[in-house]
Amino acid sequence: MAGPPGTQGAVNAGSWVDPPITAVREVVARALAEDLEPSGDLTSSLLPTDATETARFVARAEGVVAGRLCALETFAAVDPSLHVEWLLGDGAEVMPGDEVALVSGRFASILTAERTALNFLGHLSGIASLTNRYVRAAAGGARIWDTRKTTPGLRAVEKAAVRAGGGRNHRGNLSEWILLKDNHLAGLGIAEAIATARDRWPGRTVECEADTVEQFEEAMTAGADLILLDNMSVDQVVTCVEKRGDARRPLLEVSGGVNLDTVAAYAQTGVDLIAVGALTHSAPVLDIGLDV
């Protein structure tokens, strides 16, 4: 598969696709609080307190798994005595019927944690799966990466899901690198803006948006590290790639309106990266269920 190497069919603790554990703890604590307070899980409270069970998390659709750490943290937070065996690492391909994890212990605890764990798994695997479809469509060509169009409060785990799907991460936030868009450039010339950026924020990637081939040339001349080719046709992109020639820099990124039908054509132009906002803002859930 197009996902990260070595993750097929095995858990891959400490993988580079994992989100930071600090973010995992925070998003899980919030999610459980909003599902359990003030009175806890009324329905599971009706079960015998000593009933135990082993439940299986099973994929019901084809896709790529992500969200292992969030699900593990969910079970641990609800009931540390639960035993979880994770079978497929983030980035693993699944087909309908594949088992993702086994959870054993107090039955009421499993059911209390179920929906929150599945909400993480489904949402993040949905992102990984959609990413993977783009990655496969672009195979042999450009890298697919995400945008800042993430779900508020979930950026760290969503960007990890993109990595699990074989994609890459654009800048993590407004603080990570400079991206001069048309709005910024309205009052500043490209050369002036890049010079100021290099002066004030040395060492950082300076990216520049270009809507036309002429703007692309201006940005390249001005020394941008990365140029975002915005809403260009495939032909325009090819022209930009040719004008760059053999240089390693600037990196070229296609952005704007790329979808699964058009991504292959863009991917073969020679650009380095294709930004797809849909990875995080419009990925449907991957259906994963709990079987007892």
Added chain:
Amino acid sequence: MAGPPGTQGAVNAGSWVDPPITAVREVVARALAEDLEPSGDLTSSLLPTDATETARFVARAEGVVAGRLCALETFAAVDPSLHVEWLLGDGAEVMPGDEVALVSGRFASILTAERTALNFLGHLSGIASLTNRYVRAAAGGARIWDTRKTTPGLRAVEKAAVRAGGGRNHRGNLSEWILLKDNHLAGLGIAEAIATARDRWPGRTVECEADTVEQFEEAMTAGADLILLDNMSVDQVVTCVEKRGDARRPLLEVSGGVNLDTVAAYAQTGVDLIAVGALTHSAPVLDIGLDV
């Protein structure tokens, strides 16, 4: 439109479709922190500090708006001196080109807040818009409502977006009412489970899942307030509706695999409610942009 009455073309402060302000403040504070720290908006920092501008939030696709309070809070938190004029209340229909809001003030502040505000607007309007498509498809028949399959940490604002789209809200969390699913009933008989629920949690809605007409009858006999008809065919649902007859109770809810193609048929069966997980777990963004 099928949205809440009175919201077309005007802001509707204090509307019943609004999320609680406490949740709005919390999700916005988190979203801004993840986009701005540690160094703030590097790119906007290059702009002249005294540049001001008026920007317009404009719909680029057809749909229903939601997220007004989140967007307002975003601007206020980034820069309290910004002036925002909101033109369309949550629940308003938009067509491409319609203006949603005007924001005036320091240009750098507007650009810093832009993406976070749009992430809320796009995500929540996406939910409202998908909801509204289901609501229209079911018009004249059953109500559409959501599930607990929400994005972790955003339940309060996502459920508000469902309301803005003309939908209704299933239980808010595990603590709000009882929903006996097959897993719960494996070790408890329906009658026993409902009796225990009424004993321990009086006053609360007791809902029961039924996979077959026989289970439906058992649940009705046992006195469930609400019966979830799980993955039944339209014919099975019709049978259940007939068996209920003229009684106001139990309410009947269809759940499982309903999509935009099948919702109309289910909606006309006489059931009261149709649960659609996709409203919150698989709604694509509604494209809203910022024009300067």
Added chain:
Amino acid sequence: MAGPPGTQGAVNAGSWVDPPITAVREVVARALAEDLEPSGDLTSSLLPTDATETARFVARAEGVVAGRLCALETFAAVDPSLHVEWLLGDGAEVMPGDEVALVSGRFASILTAERTALNFLGHLSGIASLTNRYVRAAAGGARIWDTRKTTPGLRAVEKAAVRAGGGRNHRGNLSEWILLKDNHLAGLGIAEAIATARDRWPGRTVECEADTVEQFEEAMTAGADLILLDNMSVDQVVTCVEKRGDARRPLLEVSGGVNLDTVAAYAQTGVDLIAVGALTHSAPVLDIGLDV
């Protein structure tokens, strides 16, 4: 006793009377921070660091225990190496001298955690104990339940304590069900208000306040699920019960000025529930102490 079955004399992990663990962690973390910062426990810091001890939590008055999870979390948060043996589950009756729990380990840690653990135990057992007095007084008649008149920030654990005392929980918050009081009805007719509630918030319990028998009849006719008989005399309540007849619905709740002297009379009227704000807003502490 009138408490939950099976809890006498034994810890009952995972019991339906437990509060959600997410709330427990949060309230304990806050309580410890306010007692320990900035400099920790000055007095215990004078003890030898290697002194160990076994301490007993002992009831000094008659009542019903609650707060086990909060106390356990307190000890674990102060010093995970402490060993705690809990002897009596939430809901257990105690007499003066009964041992509730044993705590062993570093003596300084035990003393540092002591007051916070006791504040939880005393406050929550106080609520359970007062609840239990009402429950006993109403034995054979109506259920006792609580109100939203809880101590700010402690609702989840206080409502759990009411359950431990044999009581039941009214709605958890403003979001859980509809309760139309006189103030709401001033500008809305009962029938209109209930109809709007059922339209906007289907599936939820709709409760209506009635100050007179006439209002009760109006609310019953309008289809309220639950009717709050506010400040009625016992005779008025009897009249309402008779008018309801044999129907399972609406549930009838007495509220307003019920105390330990009058609760028995109301409990025998045939109403389903009696709301007592005092359970959470005026319960004196149950005296529990630490013996070394």
Added chain:
Amino acid sequence: MAGPPGTQGAVNAGSWVDPPITAVREVVARALAEDLEPSGDLTSSLLPTDATETARFVARAEGVVAGRLCALETFAAVDPSLHVEWLLGDGAEVMPGDEVALVSGRFASILTAERTALNFLGHLSGIASLTNRYVRAAAGGARIWDTRKTTPGLRAVEKAAVRAGGGRNHRGNLSEWILLKDNHLAGLGIAEAIATARDRWPGRTVECEADTVEQFEEAMTAGADLILLDNMSVDQVVTCVEKRGDARRPLLEVSGGVNLDTVAAYAQTGVDLIAVGALTHSAPVLDIGLDV
């Protein structure tokens, strides 16, 4: 009245009896979140959005008011457009029927904030009122002060309520001063313990518990700043006071089992302070209601 001078019948902004504003903001945010999420106030959402009203907070029992800042913050957090006129400062005596505050603005907002505001007012005024009863009973004699037996998470606002009632505050937490109890002294001699305390924590009040007159003498000889006379009879206390003679130090505090029947006798012994745990752990609510 025995409350703080100058607070009768007038708001006293910035008064020394106020809690720190940081604590007020935190407890109110928590209280509102637990009452409003996830779906807000369902019932008030049924009201017309443009209805406005003026409501009066009225005492329904005799007592002393506290909690003004918490209530103000509650209204401001729910709806900053509400106008609140506070009529009686914390520490003011009220009789049934006295108006405490007027709130004007959106009616739905007033009702949404009502219960949380009243929970603060009732609980904190309950503490102030009980305190004040002790203060009056001890009038002309010892000061009444509180303990660390406060409701978890509310210490700052509860201790402020004690001040509003005319009482004083014992140490704020374990970090503020040293209090050597019998458990601490089991392994340390008094003289040794005090010497270590003065060495490690100079400048801090060193308090010592004494269960007998002999222990009192030992503590006085060892130089304690404050001696807690634990569960002593009035006669024993008188003996200790006489042994202290004319010295300003040590301060003497009576603690243990003092109630409204016995407080006067202890107050006239010449001790400086009487600790009453009940002020914060067992104060019944002061009944304050909202009239529209």
Added chain:
Amino acid sequence: MAGPPGTQGAVNAGSWVDPPITAVREVVARALAEDLEPSGDLTSSLLPTDATETARFVARAEGVVAGRLCALETFAAVDPSLHVEWLLGDGAEVMPGDEVALVSGRFASILTAERTALNFLGHLSGIASLTNRYVRAAAGGARIWDTRKTTPGLRAVEKAAVRAGGGRNHRGNLSEWILLKDNHLAGLGIAEAIATARDRWPGRTVECEADTVEQFEEAMTAGADLILLDNMSVDQVVTCVEKRGDARRPLLEVSGGVNLDTVAAYAQTGVDLIAVGALTHSAPVLDIGLDV
């Protein structure tokens, strides 16, 4: 001065040297809570509540100001009715006696906020001042930038203070760019590591540590964007600069043991940047006081 242009002698709202407002709010709320709870400012509570005053923040030593936003937020959080006039923007040079700001309003509020505001001003101005000394010493040569050796919890505001002092910011955290140190390279060759970094984290700055000229050449060949010359002599640095020649890339950074005595020599070698951990881990406070 060597600070940012345009900030001399005037407040510069929205300046690029400002920290993100989200971080400011968070650090101030924490700082006030730790200074005020549980009982508030005991000493100021002794003042008359109606006393007002105008206080001046005055520099008592030569340096560069930083921390304006933190101080403003401190006053606003303690008492929104205070009026603050800020006279000197972050980055302004001050001499002993220069006024930094005027604060008017309730005297007790000013004194309550004083120390927290001064702690921010003194600490952050201390960082700006030390930075500025390095910047002046390096004038005409390399830029001075900071490290991740910041005070835990204060990174955003400390990095802003470095900018106010005329310095620049190295990466904000572990997530912003790649920095291959000797420990990382022990198990990975430089070329392999850089290739993996470019594959997994495209668009990001890839920095490589070099302890010798040979390692420098290896890193340059491998295509590092930025090379950290670790603990090299001035001569070694000169050699590296010469080997880079006229290329704009890689940027060269000197790190390790640079102090105010040696910085000038390094600054004139032609390197681009000099990293100084002391800016944030060892800057003494700038003495600023409050005069009434």
Added chain:
Amino acid sequence: MAGPPGTQGAVNAGSWVDPPITAVREVVARALAEDLEPSGDLTSSLLPTDATETARFVARAEGVVAGRLCALETFAAVDPSLHVEWLLGDGAEVMPGDEVALVSGRFASILTAERTALNFLGHLSGIASLTNRYVRAAAGGARIWDTRKTTPGLRAVEKAAVRAGGGRNHRGNLSEWILLKDNHLAGLGIAEAIATARDRWPGRTVECEADTVEQFEEAMTAGADLILLDNMSVDQVVTCVEKRGDARRPLLEVSGGVNLDTVAAYAQTGVDLIAVGALTHSAPVLDIGLDV
């Protein structure tokens, strides 16, 4: 050494110099979040996931160690599977080359935690080391204690570091005791202020600033527990000490402009305590590094 007894060369769990664990958890969680989010440690993510290592924390300069609990919590929070052996307790003296701790486990985890752990260790050991220099300089005379001039958000751990260095802690915050400074006394006479303080805040230390010998006498007469001799010469201090005579009270504290050159002279005057703001506001880091 001048540090706390019994800590030389051995870990001293539960020592009185430790900060409260609640504060440790909070500051570490914040510090890790600011270093790791949103994308985690990019560089360590390049390492093989199965590489393990043992690393040594080694002092590179002479000083006194502090921060053990913060460092331990950092490793545990990043990766609970790491094994840490701590060799030297807080308060231990180190020379260059001394090992402080050994950490074994996943190499990537060690490197991810390294900087945050070192930032705590370096900063807090820096405070302990500077404190210890003052303590040694004052040996045989007055105690050295700190001030409220701490780094915002870190007061609890910084004050613990002062204790580790052999110093003592002045009041923890504004709420702990009364300190009447010139600003407070401008509108209140000393006697009046002290009387009000004793009335409102009984049991608390009442401290008074004196700028002259006359003021000292006035404060002593008024019964202050502690007198701060502000910016007095050694001779003035001697005069005050003599005027106090043999009384144990008031304690005398020297404050203002004391440095390592002058501290010995003040320490031998007979005053009890010397306040040094520099301990927490201007301590340079103690250089501790990680060797693999």
